[in-house]
Amino acid sequence: MLLWKRLLPRTHVCYLHPQLPPPPPLRLRCPLLCLSSQGQRRDAVSTPCNTLRDQRRWCTVHLALQPCSYSLLRWRDMNKAYDIIVIGSGAAGCAAARACALQNPAASIALIEQGSRAAVPQAMRVPLMQPYIASMRKARPFLQTLACVAEENLAGRSLPYTLGRGLGGSCLCNDMKYMRGTRKDYEAWADASWTYDTLLPVFKSLEANSRGGSRDHGEDGLLLVTDAQRSNIDSGMNVRFFEACEAAGVPVTNDFNTGEADGFSAMQSYIDEGVRVQPFDALITSMQHHTPNLDLLDETCAERIHCTAGKVRSVEVSHLRDKKVLEARHVVVCAGTLRTPLLLQRSGIGAKGTVLDAPAVGQNLITTSTADLVFRIRNPSNVYSKSISWRNSSYLYRQWCEYSENRTGVFSSFVEGAAYVRSQKGQDAPDLSILFFRTPQMGMADWPRSWPMDGFTMRVTHHYPSSRGEVLYDNSTGTTLIRNKMLSTKEDVLAMDEGVKWVGLLTTCDGALRSVYHVDEKGRHVSPFWSYGAALHHPRGGLTTQLSTAAFLAENVKSGGDLYGTCAMGTVVDSQLRVNGVDGLFVADSSVVPVPTVASSSTLGSVIGTRVASFIH
Template sequence: MRTTAFDFIVLGAGAAGCAAARALAAKCPDAAIALVEQGSRRHAVPMMQVPALQPFIATSGKCQPFLRHLVGQPEENLGGRALVHTRGSGLGGSTLCNDMRYLRGTAADYAAWGDDAWSWDRMLPYFTALEANTRGALRPVHGADGPLPVSDADRSSIDASLNSHIQRGTRVGVFDALIEEEQHRTPNLVVLTDTRAEQIVFEGRSAVGVLVSDGTGRRLSTRLDCGRVVLCLGALESPALLQRSGVGKAGTVLDLPAVGQNLIQGCTADIVFRALTGMEGATSRSLSARNLPYLWQQWREYQEERTGVFATLAEAGAFVRSRPTAAVPDLSSSSTARRSWAGTGGGGPCAPWTALENEKDSNAQLRRKLEESAKREAVSEELERTLRRDLEVAGGTPAAASPTRWPSTIRSGAAERADQGPAAAHRRRGGYTRVTELNKQVEELEGRAAAANAALREEKEKFSQQLLVAHNALRSSRPATSST
């Protein structure tokens, strides 16, 4: 078994692991630090960078190499169902697949932990130090000089704001922002990918190393010795590693029954509204198969400008009280672009809706595009027929072997039977000259028509491909209710 020594080992290259490794490398420049990640170093597929496609990541086949699906035990409170927890696997951890909202909770959440070292007042300076918030340095709430981009969502559907990890219409790469872009400042930091932590090695109650495998868990190949271990594997895998290492209920290293207990898993209830009146002038923003013409238009805008409904997901959020007597907020509410309306119907901005009252207008856009394409083809055919008639009037006939090509010299059949006198020769020369000029014009016009037809075919193929991508993305999603 190979052995490698470090001063610090940070397990997990998610948001917490990247922040911890960056801070250690900056504050301890003489220390050797390892950031260990089970996932690969490969870049995530482009679909995972598009904010509006986040709900389809968990079920997309192309995204599976960057995901882990952890299945829990059947729970009585869930009617015997077992929850499936989807986590990211790669540099960035679950920030590769989360909903990109930047929510730090309320002060009451931190106070409930009962630890002054983790209070809201103690944690807030660390939050602001990491932020590069587009709202500016609103001290002491937000910061603007940190490495992590934080911005307000693009207001494509509703008139509200919510901080999110989206920059110029794409998902923020947390690993890139915290580690990759400043690697020249942290030469003492080593990133180990495709490396799974199997067990923490203890001497007494002190952690002295980590046994790691090749990422698949098939074989233990290396022991990483260290002075300290920083555990950042998330709410599920951190306690699992501790239990495998002898820390937990009836543990061989330390008996801590609370390890692996008290998991808080947020539940989501989707609420759908239908607008019956007051929707004049509104535009459907629904990600549904019936709205493909609008989605194609938005997808083209996103590819060109990184704006529109595909450039955002959650656009507004709020912490609310479930009942008036509650002392602190115990519910959170979010509005997304997946099922919403926007417009000025009813005298003001519309709330999120899922009605599709103007579906005919969206389909009419597609029909108009197809009709315009048919008209262009008809004009091209009419132009060819007109040119053929002009040539026939001038005394020429198109070549029968190739109806789309014209001979370089076209002789008049009448001229062949005419006498050989001077007048006939003059007429022939004039006719041949006219035909030659028409041939040149035909070739020039044919070149323009061919270029126009090629551009039209390219536009049709691109349109078909965009529709197919949107259709496949919608079909690959699991059936789910709409969210407000």
């Protein structure tokens, strides 16, 4: 069977949706490998796809079909004209292409992706391996790095942005969090058509939540959203984290996705039975029998969009050294917060642009700042961490065997617990998050963090920065200039300082960290981590003053991965996602979000991409 799988030219994953009519019976000429509800393998030869619906509600079917019902076009077979062209196959692009194809069955639609349709390495789909994706040699073809300029407020560092390049976009390498944002986040948009209650039906229609259908969640969507397995959430280290939050006065909440994100709880993620959910598989491949009007153009780079007389006309694309021009009535740009404004500026839409003078394009870059604090455990007996070290090798080997067999164990989850807290007393809503990881290795590049030891990591993130960056493209030289301006304001530095003090409160590590205001009547606070003998490992020397914390942040802070604002609604696009001044051109990704939010860009992007189809006539 393994040899047969290697001989297949291409394998696709199809989720049979319970609310849609079944596809026509397809007699497969090759054996069909499918999974039962118990995860057991079975073989079926020449079995109609319809009969597999009874195996489990969400059947995973590996189809040996070439080509699929949507067209995987070769360069020489590419059409010259389309009704709708969607640029980018990330969460927003896949959602936009799917919605446009379903709502406009008579229209011809193309989905353009710069990366390859080749299958990603299996290690990239293992949740625990997320911190190491950027260091994987086999993952390099599926990643793209955009470097910022060196900035003084970051100790002269040039921060890199690692983006996905392939079917799924940055969902190939992100942290898989499922976060919608709060009601107040959407109120700040100041647009009645983009409130939380307006978007809630779209959120529910997209998700298949493991908690089942309810007033806040859907269960019939295509994107699998799950809790970490109970054995992982109830591990000793996670329990210590939840107890520390409770002892520090942080309220408990059952769900971060009900319009409020306040308190501590387990985190939901885009993980399906221990494997990273890829939006292309879920939204495009699963709907292939219902979208015959959708063409996929992979390994195709959108160079520029041609507009004349205030209307979009075509898209110039390239493959290797060849170039073509594809005519289009409508163009939907879903390339992401960094690549979308670059494409618009290359097309003459930007400050002093040749097509349209739009100075707001590329401005208002919103970047969440993140810092990791690593702790070692001096009393490691009966502590089962995810530490990748020789001391933990026997435990990890058993866990890997369990994961290989059943897709369970510590390899099946990444973010398991989180707390949303306030940087100042009396704030209306939390502006900081503290994510808890049962591993001290949160990056292979930093050797001290990868030193063999047992420990854990607390990640502090500030979600509402006041600083704003910019993304610029110089058409005369062809160079890209990205300034994130992270920590460029005093308010942002003080907020991150409070986040570090929150970590000091939760751990109370021998005075190595300052603490926030929660203490007992005698001015003392004992953390549940005290029994582990937790000690601060990174940064070495502790953070005992505000000055030392500011220096640590300047040298170690990085982007949280969720970027917004470079094509903001109200300045670049209107409430229907139309680019102001260009008829037929839309932007439908996280770049249109005008203000900071706690939402994850993939979650919000899929909703924005879905809604754009209703605005195209």
